[in-house]
Amino acid sequence: MSASTDLPAKFDPSDPASFANPYPGLARLREHDPLHFDPHLRAWFVTRYDDNKALTQNLALSSDRLRPFFGSLADDRRRDIASIIRYLSRWMVFTDPPEHTRLRKLASSAFGVRRMNAMGPLIERRVHRLLDGLQGRREIDFIAEFAGPLPALVIMDMLGVPEAELARVKALSDRVALFIGSARLTPDKYAVAEAATRELADYFLGLVAARRGHPTQDLVSDLIAARDPENGDALTDDELVATCILLLFAGHETTTSLLSGGLLALLAFPEQIERLRAQPALAADAVEEFLRYDGPNLSQARVVAEPVELHGKTMKPGERVFLMLAAANRDPAVFERPDELDIACERAPHLAFGWGRHICLGFPLARLEATIAFPALLARWPAITRATDTLDWHASMVFRGVSAMPLQLDWHAGHRGRPHQRQ
Numbered sequence: 001m002s003a004s005t006d007l008p009a010k011f012d013p014s015d016p017a018s019f020a021n022p023y024p025g026l027a028r029l030r031e032h033d034p035l036h037f038d039p040h041l042r043a044w045f046v047t048r049y050d051d052n053k054a055l056t057q058n059l060a061l062s063s064d065r066l067r068p069f070f071g072s073l074a075d076d077r078r079r080d081i082a083s084i085i086r087y088l089s090r091w092m093v094f095t096d097p098p099e100h101t102r103l104r105k106l107a108s109s110a111f112g113v114r115r116m117n118a119m120g121p122l123i124e125r126r127v128h129r130l131l132d133g134l135q136g137r138r139e140i141d142f143i144a145e146f147a148g149p150l151p152a153l154v155i156m157d158m159l160g161v162p163e164a165e166l167a168r169v170k171a172l173s174d175r176v177a178l179f180i181g182s183a184r185l186t187p188d189k190y191a192v193a194e195a196a197t198r199e200l201a202d203y204f205l206g207l208v209a210a211r212r213g214h215p216t217q218d219l220v221s222d223l224i225a226a227r228d229p230e231n232g233d234a235l236t237d238d239e240l241v242a243t244c245i246l247l248l249f250a251g252h253e254t255t256t257s258l259l260s261g262g263l264l265a266l267l268a269f270p271e272q273i274e275r276l277r278a279q280p281a282l283a284a285d286a287v288e289e290f291l292r293y294d295g296p297n298l299s300q301a302r303v304v305a306e307p308v309e310l311h312g313k314t315m316k317p318g319e320r321v322f323l324m325l326a327a328a329n330r331d332p333a334v335f336e337r338p339d340e341l342d343i344a345c346e347r348a349p350h351l352a353f354g355w356g357r358h359i360c361l362g363f364p365l366a367r368l369e370a371t372i373a374f375p376a377l378l379a380r381w382p383a384i385t386r387a388t389d390t391l392d393w394h395a396s397m398v399f400r401g402v403s404a405m406p407l408q409l410d411w412h413a414g415h416r417g418r419p420h421q422r423q
């Protein structure tokens, strides 16, 4: 066998197997071609930890990747996605300073420690109600029946959206996702995402109008009241609606994948699941390790604003860049035994929430949800087994996760789930 055939195939976004298990292919890029140009996507992949960390802070890489795309469309195409353009251009995640600084500052003021403290008991209640609803069931779909609804309910609680709206609001948010994260070709995906954005915007416009008249304890009321102490600046109605849609969207799909990815990782390392069962106080550390080992974001996307030199190559203005967080989080230069899950290992900070000015705004909430959920579900389910070896992984460059996760639950103590393939 030649040396080259001993190497794993490099990460290739045109191959679904690369999404099922990206790690060997990313490891090959990280070692041999740390700034790789992918001919299929015509984009750069950055795979080393230090490079990723440095580039998230480099203003030569812009987050404003939608406006150039919107600008390139013909007028009639722009009209077809008018709501997407109107609201998504106001998402802080797609803006650069100074616009980003302003939007983030106003939104953060409504997203602080006080609110997180208030969320703890609410999350506990949601977790236990979902688990009560599953009591005694021997087969469940972990995504549809726990990991999906929990973060959606929590973010809806936070925004003040009634529980009765769960199915509708979640379906709409999933349709907006078609525009953002999906690499799969859905012929009418823009039309579906546009209709969903319009419906969500109408919903939140109504909520904003209601809360302007009668503020409550919810996040929408806080976002309306948020002011820059220096100049009294506030979010406009369009920005309020855009921020609500962003929080709804960003707040659940990723956390769903943290819950499912964390459980998949534990099932692949049975000694770790036993450790967490025995020491539930390790939950917060375990969650950090789930995020590092197989986090919900494969990458974060950027567009080159000014030339950037790296590893003897030049990224040129207009080119797309994927900062491969999943590859950075397994970089052996930073993490010992990076391909092993070790829930009590002291490690360098992972990059699963990004880094720098766009670091996830909602990370305290995601951490809190998972830290409450894991001990609770392990206490209820003495044995957990995957009901299938094959999983349908999202074919997305940005979002990593599975669409379904059938589990067999044994409610009798003593039986142990069998280990599954490690990644």
Ligand code: HEM
Binding pocket: 063, 092, 093, 094, 104, 155, 246, 247, 250, 251, 252, 254, 255, 258, 295, 296, 297, 300, 301, 352, 353, 354, 357, 358, 359, 360, 361, 362, 363, 365, 366, 367
């Ligand atoms: C485990 C769950 C989560 C993960 C792994 C995650 C990951 C990320 C990452 C990687 C970014 C940076 C994106 C970029 O710069 O392109 C980000 C940004 C963001 N996230 Fe999260 N996120 C999670 C949960 C949440 C939750 C629960 C919320 C809100 C309730 C949230 C709200 C946001 C917002 C608003 C931004 C934009 C921040 C900015 O641009 O300044 N995220 N997240």
